[in-house]
Amino acid sequence: METLSRKQREISDRERQILALARPILVHEGYQALSMDRLAAQMEYAKGTLYNHFPNKEEIVAALAIESLELRRKMFERASLLSPISRHRMMAIGCACDLYTQECAEHFAVEQMLRNSVIWQKSSEKRQVLIQQCEMRAMSVVAGVVRDAVAAGDLTVPEHMSAEELVFGFWSLTYGSHALIASSPSLSEVGVNDPVRSIRYHGWTLMNGYQWKPFISFDETESLMHQLGERIFGDEPN
Amino acid sequence: METLSRKQREISDRERQILALARPILVHEGYQALSMDRLAAQMEYAKGTLYNHFPNKEEIVAALAIESLELRRKMFERASLLSPISRHRMMAIGCACDLYTQECAEHFAVEQMLRNSVIWQKSSEKRQVLIQQCEMRAMSVVAGVVRDAVAAGDLTVPEHMSAEELVFGFWSLTYGSHALIASSPSLSEVGVNDPVRSIRYHGWTLMNGYQWKPFISFDETESLMHQLGERIFGDEPN
Amino acid sequence: METLSRKQREISDRERQILALARPILVHEGYQALSMDRLAAQMEYAKGTLYNHFPNKEEIVAALAIESLELRRKMFERASLLSPISRHRMMAIGCACDLYTQECAEHFAVEQMLRNSVIWQKSSEKRQVLIQQCEMRAMSVVAGVVRDAVAAGDLTVPEHMSAEELVFGFWSLTYGSHALIASSPSLSEVGVNDPVRSIRYHGWTLMNGYQWKPFISFDETESLMHQLGERIFGDEPN
Amino acid sequence: METLSRKQREISDRERQILALARPILVHEGYQALSMDRLAAQMEYAKGTLYNHFPNKEEIVAALAIESLELRRKMFERASLLSPISRHRMMAIGCACDLYTQECAEHFAVEQMLRNSVIWQKSSEKRQVLIQQCEMRAMSVVAGVVRDAVAAGDLTVPEHMSAEELVFGFWSLTYGSHALIASSPSLSEVGVNDPVRSIRYHGWTLMNGYQWKPFISFDETESLMHQLGERIFGDEPN
């Protein structure tokens, strides 16, 4: 019993080791730079061993993407449970986004890489389905918050707009800003000095635009988000 | 003189021909699919000739990116001149974004590709500077509109926020939405049925959030943007 | 004693099972397609177990070849005993050849594969000796028929020719035709419509050329061979 | 003019060099042993250069096979023209077979290798057609001799047998004997001491069996074939 489970643990450990080695290469040097040869060399295992764990390169990338999406989903779920007040819950999710892209920058980068069609197409259908499911679950968490807000009378979703489409606005704002931060070689040279704070301000303004209650000042928002942020990474979630 | 300039014209023509052939490959099949062999074959020139024009593959990609950024800058400039009213000018720029990503999808795709660090790093410093200049000029066009709005009393930029940071909000919203539209395999399956319209609504709401005057209803916005859109591609600009 | 012999039986059973699984792969998909991984997976035993039975891949092929040669030898022996008349005995052996290549096509294919020098050289010397013995025993059966024919006055072997060399003629004719039938992609397109019948006619003509008595017409030959054929696969031989 | 044709000559030379290096490997060590790496190393050219000449490994094998089949066809054509007498023409072709398999043993071996279905299937369709055409032309040369013999009253083809089927007998006899000679590890140990001479005797006997006129003794046949043989490799044919 013991021996078997030890072996299984070793295998699972190695799988995680492969992914841990692959992630920074993928993130900092791109898909092409991630080669099985190089990975094997870094692992100090033979190339064939790699192939005992993953049938091909694409599966490694897909596995990384799933890890990342899962992490984000969990963070969203935790964040959405941190308060009974709908606007605070939405803010907590925004906070989770910030944390995810900043503290888990490599996860965010992998997620973005997956949005490259070539890699997406090469991954196995099984993984594609898993990835879509991850996205849908994350979306439904946030849309759930919106629906709860509507039910509680905190928010009115404009006519002809679904809860998901309202979420899409915040998603675009957040995703776009983080993508630009990560990729624009010199945001500050262009005159954007504190992009993260400014995007929080835009998010707050957008909420105000939708008259999401209860209204709170930006300063209150900032301190609240700070508190929420500290509670997102807590004890082991899910 | 004449002979030389004819030769120069020929060279420049060929350069444009190379880029025109490279763009669709790059966009639809990815960076890896763009090979010098293939390009040379399609051009009906020898591979060596290619290398007389571009010292390496990355330079071709960078040149394409510059073309694309230039186009966007021109569209922004045209858009910003279509009205004397600051809010309308901002809307026109939003409209230019929509058009750019939709009608010039290949340009947008190349722009995104450049945000991949590997290609960016491999391109020559000269091109890197050119690219940054493009971005800065585009930004200054939009920031100029914001400043004009402030000067005209149409808008108050919050304390501690630069005009550029205010622009960054709209940029993030627009860029983020278009990036998600282009890459999310199934936005509609997640419940986002008309992402383009909904993002226009979010933009309108954000403007309202900033109390950008003169206030106009969303329906008015829609019809105005439609009119502006038709004037962006006009006679040859710049 | 009992336990041991049961174990031995189990081992021998598994060996046969391996060969039974390997043969169709080898025959229909070629030497390269036969991989130890695949074999082990089909057996539902581990790869290592395979290596307890056969020290390497070539030995498996050689073992298959021996099985096939043994089968052919047994068929020759049975055939040679079906009649007291020498010419009829020779015909019965020809008939055995036809049956072997047609009904036991997979055996014939393996036999041919062994004629590939690479496999032959890699197999163990022990197997090589076994294979040679098989061939010699088969030859001596046929040569025995020739010698009996000479002794009975039915046949005169030309001067300077051994009984084996006479056999070699019939062997070449039969082997060559079957090899060509098995491998020529389109014998009928070349104008050879009924190769099997025509080769029986050539064999009959060759016998006539050697004035092998008693002379019988081709039609008689055909019906006689038909009868003999049915008796070759009878009750378990040898 | 001169320069161009020199380059072309060099290229064509290298192509021949590749084939010349590949043939013995293919013949003596088999299809698997022929690797592009090894070929390149022996050529003292880079691997990439190989691929400028042949798009893949299979094409090299197919090119070799076509060379071999072409050679045989030419030998058959020359042989068939060496005499006005039909039986002598047939004998000359038999002689060509002997020479082909003995003097051009590597060509014969490649031809046999092609009869391996795996290789056959992998080669390009264009080559497959070429190969079939080669076979058909060779067959029609020999069948032509048979038809001429019939027309001249030298031979009667049995009822229900086509000229091609009659040829098939001689083809099987010759092909089979040479295949066995090439592959049977120890023909002499089995008692076949002079397989080539004995097969000539069988061929002569088969001709007698068909009463192919004019009858000549085996000794005459032997000396005639010797003379014919010397004339097959003459001045550059076709």
Next chain:
DNA sequence: CATGAATGAGCCTTCATTCAT
């Protein structure tokens, strides 16, 4: 004995880049 993870040489193929003509 059975297991199956680990090995690593080897395979075929691609392609950006160079350079003699």
Next chain:
DNA sequence: TATGAATGAAGGCTCATTCAT
């Protein structure tokens, strides 16, 4: 300047064989 053959490192992947458990 134009050419395109030559280069050779690198890539993804396979598989017979070994050996610690």
